[in-house]
Amino acid sequence: MVLTVGGLGHHGVDCWGTGTSSTVDCWGTGTSSTVDCWGTGTSSTVDCWGTGTSSTPRWEPYVPEFGSYIEVAFSTSAHLWPWSGFIAVSITASKAAASWDGIAKGQVTLTIESPPDDMSEEEKEPRQSTVTLPIRVKIVPTKRILWDQYHNLRYPPGYFPRDNLRMKNDPLDWNGDHIHTNFRDMYQHLRNSGYYVEVLGSPFTCFDASQYGTLLIVDAEEEYFPEEVTKLKRDVDNGLSVVVFADWYNVSVMKKVKFYDENTRQWWMPDTGGANIPAINNLLLPFNMAFSDEVFEGDFTIGDHDMHYASGSSIAKFPEDGMLLTQTLKNQGYEVLKGETQTKEGVPVLGLQQTNSQPGSGRIALYGDSNCLDTSHLQKDCFWLLKAILEYTAHKVLPTNLFMQEPVELPPMLELPERME
Secondary structure (H helix, E strand, O other), rough: EEEOOOEEEOEEEEOOOOOOOOOOOOOOOOOEEEOOOOOOOOOOOOOOOOOOOOOEEEEEEHHHHHHHEEEEEEOOOOOOEEOOOEEEEEEEOOHHOOOOOEEEEEEEEEEEOOOOOOOOOOOOEEEEEEEEEEEEEEEEEOEEEEEEOOOOOOOOOOEEEEEOOOOOOOOOOOOOOOOOOHHHHHHHHHHOOOOOEEEOOOOOHOOHHHHEEOOOEOOOOOOOOHHHHHHHHHHHHHEEEEEEEOOOOOHHHHHHHOEEEOOOEEOOOOOOOOOOHHHHHHHHHOOOOOOOOOOOOEEEEOOOOEEEEEEEEOOOOOOOOOEEEEEOOOEHHHHHHOOOOEEEEEEEEEEEEEEHHHHHHHOEEEEEOOOOOOOOOOOOOOOOHHHHHHHHHHOOOOOOOOOOOOOOOOOOOOOOOOOOO
């Protein structure tokens, strides 16, 4: 039997009362959305009992145990036979449970019917068996994150260079930048921390921001439509928080990393840098924020955590009432272009801002490098930092070990990074 479990609004269902929610397995597989019929620890979509259903499956809520707080729907095939047929059960939290936290119980009842035994002359009537499936789910508020996949691009549609300029033997950004590929470890860390991540495969104009706490934009290469910029500003004003992990961008460096492709017999010029900083800056323009086109790398420490900054950008523009964290880093862009080492102090790498356009507006966090979340060429992960940032965006809990320095005043930004012609 196939089971699909979903949520309504900010709620989902947790079948075993573990304190988590969203799409979960209610009958013991511990993985996703199929039911183990025989208790073997595996799952299948085969019929365990007969050849067909003689009645529509019924949901019978245990009213004293809040069974009315979940809604159950069914989809079945006309016939059930080993290795074919299905009974799908879809469970969602009802609108009545929008502000409720607790365990809801009930049962699904259905009758399975099979023909009489052909070898028996006495058996004339079809065989029938009534099956009862108990359901126990925990409804909890969901810490829901929306991952922006729509604006992540990869080879082969274009030449998108590597995020870490040191990895010269892997020149193309071809891993997909998806939570199921090179960002899988980050995704698993968030899941283990109780967060739920949904993937947005369409423009920002296509999602309801009231259903999510934080929009996560990591290593974006695609352009943003003007309508997306307008909608995101409105969403943040209404309470949505935004986290951006950027990457390097510099036109001179992009020209330096061009290469001659033997297959097409052409020089390949990057379509953008590690991230599309001009596009990201357009998105951040209504919030008075921007990244620079300088490229930095280096090692530093935040609290008890060792960090590695691998070909990242820096924050060039940020609101005066925001909080900035600076570090001393090597100017990698200068090294790529000139072949010489140059160190710069006071490079802004992290910024946190509570927007104040109206009461209840969201928060924004910027970090200049995404390589610490990317498993492809990971040297030191910063999953702890992402978790700390999400605590800030979701609950306004400020990580004290991040901001132990004096306020930072940025110099005026004369011009924004420009696109390569």
